[in-house]
Amino acid sequence: MKKLMMKGNEAIAEAAIRAGCRLYFGYPITPQSEIAEYMSRRLPEVGGTFLQTESEVATVNMVYGAACTGKRVMTSTSSPGFSLMQEGISYIAGAELPCVFVNVVRGGPGLGDIQPAQSDYFQATKGGGHGDYRLLVLAPSTLQEAIELTMLAFDLADKYRNPALILADGMIGQMMEPVELPPMRDLSTLPDHSSWALTGAEGRAPRKVTSFNIDPYGLEEMNKRYQEKYRRVEREEQRWEEYKTENAEYLLVGYGTMGRILKSVADRLEEEGLAVGVFRPISLWPFPDRRLKELSEKVRFVFTVEMSSGQMVEDVRLAVDGRIPVHFYGRMGGVVPTPEEVIRAFKKLL
């Protein structure tokens, strides 16, 4: 496999192309504009279409339209831009269409700043737009993983006919690491969507793809179908990484960039003779609650660290269900906690 030195944003873009994505619509926003820039250069080379839209509202509706054809389509944005897309994402989830979103999160709320943050967890995992729907949410912590998860996001989106989201942060988007690029997917091997996709009605009855049903009982039936699918996703798609959890007495929980910092923290605390493990959720929805519950039966307390005021920690508390204390430390506004300050905060709990 080919090795390259890539920025996270470039790696995500190239992975999408290798996954068979040939359609990208987007509007620039820091710290993810390199995804759009890369796509604008690469997609024409592989026979794809890149379009810079006039706004995120236009973007999400173009993604909606393109997804109706069953072709692999992606957009990327950062926090304020993702807020603008929420109405369309709700429509796409209701219409059960596969597509991939990337949110390279920056500090908020509002215009916020351009530094890395994790304060969009609620929006990503609890709905974001209106109605009872879920996104498949994957959070990479290395650039190699960003590549793997981007490819997986397309596969899961197709498998469940549901929008998937790569939830990264500015650090993952902007940092540079060596990566191995997987081979290009042969487009003829991609999942067959001919039973529902809008491909022109020649020779068959016309179809429609919609989230609309004016009859409440009919709409409830549609919702039951979505919920059945979400339960299946919760059963089958929980993903996480464990680091030094084997004989851990204390458990650190963090995702993305924070998960990586927590590994440094665990290493340094180990040098001081403390048995500290790290649990890093990879799928944020479905949240990997079953394994976290098991681990919480073996440790003294859980310490969750986020680049937010404390969002994922609510899912951690649900999984732990009061068996042991769940503590929290966070920085907001785009400030990334250093290993040193996390260690200080941890030691206060001992």
Next chain:
Amino acid sequence: MIHILTGPFGSGKTEISINLALRLKEVAEDVSLLDLDVITPYFRIRDVADLLGEMGIDVVTVKRELKYMDLPIIPGRLTELFSKDNAHIVVDLGGDDDGARVISSLKSLLDGKRISVYFVVNVFRPFNETVDEICYNIERLSSRSRLKFDAIINNSNLGDLSTEEVVLKGEDVVTRVSEITGIPVKWTVLDEALAKHADISGFKYPVFLIKRFLGTPWEGRR
């Protein structure tokens, strides 16, 4: 003397600029490092300006209160800076043609000065892997910056996965670029971490050792 570093996005200009300024500081009193990067939002000279200031470098960058702005800001003091006769000024440009364009707008300040322009390249970066791509990028950046390049700096690396073979592959590619463009290769850049156990006897070009200043929070550098 003005040392201008240009090159594709993510080719390593900033780290090399910092190290070049520090190297010059060992032999010269007056060394300035000019942050003209209007492209990259993170991992910039302004992020380590205080540290470099303590090391005796005159860092010319955006005002502190504008440090985190998402705006292409060109710092002040440029007329004064470029009029110094006995100073070394290292200029870190942003990547690609949009980054290179900044220096073109300052051309009147550079007229008549002693300048060296370096093209920094890593052949393991996207769109810079082949001789053709690199020659095209040299032509494009030269035209956008309105500068003739004096030398190529081979910064071919794969980060923590770098090996001697990686560096040698880079030397091989830039040698062919040099033959086509007529631009000599000045240095092969080597991270001091790799240098500790690398056998550099097979390297074709003088080695420029660098220490990394910009990094991630888990490495304790940023």
